[in-house]
Amino acid sequence: MTVSIAGRTVVLAGATSAAGLTVAEALIAAGARVIATGRSPGRLAALTDAGAETVVADATSLTDMTALAAKFGQIDGVIPLVGGWRGGGGLAGQSDEDFDALLPALQAVRATSRAFDRALQASDAGRFAIVSSTAVARPLAGGANYAAVKAASEAWARAVSHGFAKAARDSGGPLRAASVVFRAKVLDAETLAGAIIGLWDADAATLNDRVVEL
Incomplete structure (x- = not known):
């Protein structure tokens, strides 16, 4: 069963980047209710x-995201948008400081998926999606930190998809929630926005555990 994004409630966690604003504007234009979070x-x-609708909250904090899930109740989509790039200098240049700066992207994937798991499964068309990179498929020495964090984020998102599928099997009901990975070489915000809107153009069984290249 396919549905429309119109009337859906979508959380954009860590949405204060230019890409976050573009995605929010596109979702609102498509008829979605957007809840956007940021620390500032x-x-x-x-x-x-x-x-x-904006909320001051840390997308990497399970406490903040759990409180957000309790506040809004029905949620149909969650997109963590915490990102950033640090790299260069070959393998020797992959500093602990750079790795620590990149780690919040994975922390946001973990916190949001855990906090909103119940809400997404309760929706008749719950969607969880992360933004990854083609670097996962071909990691380079100068981007090892970045690729490692993205690969871990993809592994977590795939575990989310397994959780959705298992819950549906255990309940004897249809699969209604899907977890998707978007991979981009260079992120184009408008392309990402269109892909997110399109998550509600296909049924969960088709989408769940998919890697979509943008």
């Missing part, structure tokens, strides 16, 4: 102006 009230202002 000032950086959330543009999202508020675009029509999103």
